[in-house]
Amino acid sequence: MGHSQAEKAASRERVLRVAARKVRVEGVSRPGVADLMKEAGLTHGGFYKHFSSRDELITEAAALALSxxxxxxxxxxxxxxxxxxxxxxxxxxxxxxxxxxxxxxxxxxxxxxxxxxxxxxxxxxxxxxxxxxxxxxxxxxxxxxxxxxxxxxxxxxxxxxxxxxxxxxxxxxxxxxxxxxxxxxxxx
Missing domain, CATH: 1.10.357.10 (Tetracycline Repressor, domain 2)
Structure with a gap:
């Protein structure tokens, strides 16, 4: 995996971990993309490099939190x-x-x-x-x-x-x- 691909994977994992913690605390309807990305140390604009939609992120984050x-x-x-x-x-x-x-x-x-x-x-x-x-x-x-x-x-x-x-x-x-x-x- 190239350096930029490794960074992208690490960023995606960081967003997922933040979102998994947030869905445990706030549920699946509250966490907003902008807040999740900010807490993960990323810009809102970079969200779609990692996920096709908020629903995809929340579903994956919930699955991670559960597992x-x-x-x-x-x-x-x-x-x-x-x-x-x-x-x-x-x-x-x-x-x-x-x-x-x-x-x-x-x-x-x-x-x-x-x-x-x-x-x-x-x-x-x-x-x-x-x-x-x-x-x-x-x-x-x-x-x-x-x-x-x-x-x-x-x-x-x-x-x-x-x-x-x-x-x-x-x-x-x-x-x-x-x-x-x-x-x-x-x-x-």
Whole structure:
């Protein structure tokens, strides 16, 4: 790859990373091209060298934001070697995760948008749901019951973080995280 092609690829990657963080925080409808390009250190005029449309950028950024979660979930499960499911629960339902939507799980921030989104966004969201379900079910015995428990666990994790971010009362926000974590741990 030539020098200018490498620079172009690096610039495109930088725009995608900025946009992935922004869609986690603001959703898919808010980030504007001019702001994204400025934050990436590029001019608005250079946008079309990298993407054919804003929709293309947002779809790719959402897919990137979603896919980045797998490695984090795997690391979280490895934190507690004796009880990997507890490690995953503790990490996912941590205040730090709630308070950092820009780097947090995109399943939380993109769920509603994916439900209303185009087929590409739905497929990217589904792919990540399936990856998390496989990971969580794999922490069990691999049975059909383990798969059903994985669905319940993932739904509770995502729902608890979403609601804890959405409520105004800090005590309720904290309780959503701690009480759901307590209940999920009881299932082990």
């Amino acid at each position: 980045e979660g797998s490695a984090k979930m795997e690391r979280a499960a490895r934190k507690n070697v004796r009880e990997p499911r507890s490690g995953l629960i503790d990490s996912y339902l941590a205040k730090q995760h709630r308070d950092s939507p820009g780097t947090g799980c995109a399943l939380v921030s993109l769920g509603a948008a994916a439900g209303r989104g185009d087929e590409d966004l739905k497929k990217a969201y589904e792919q990540q749901v399936r990856a998390y379900l496989d990971l969580i079910a794999g922490l069990g015995d691999g049975s059909e019951e383990a798969r059903a428990e994985a669905m319940l666990t993932l739904s509770a994790l995502v729902g608890a973080v979403l609601m804890s971010r959405a409520v105004a009362d800090p005590e309720l926000s904290d309780a959503l995280l701690t009480k759901v974590a307590d209940q999920l741990r009881r299932q082990e």
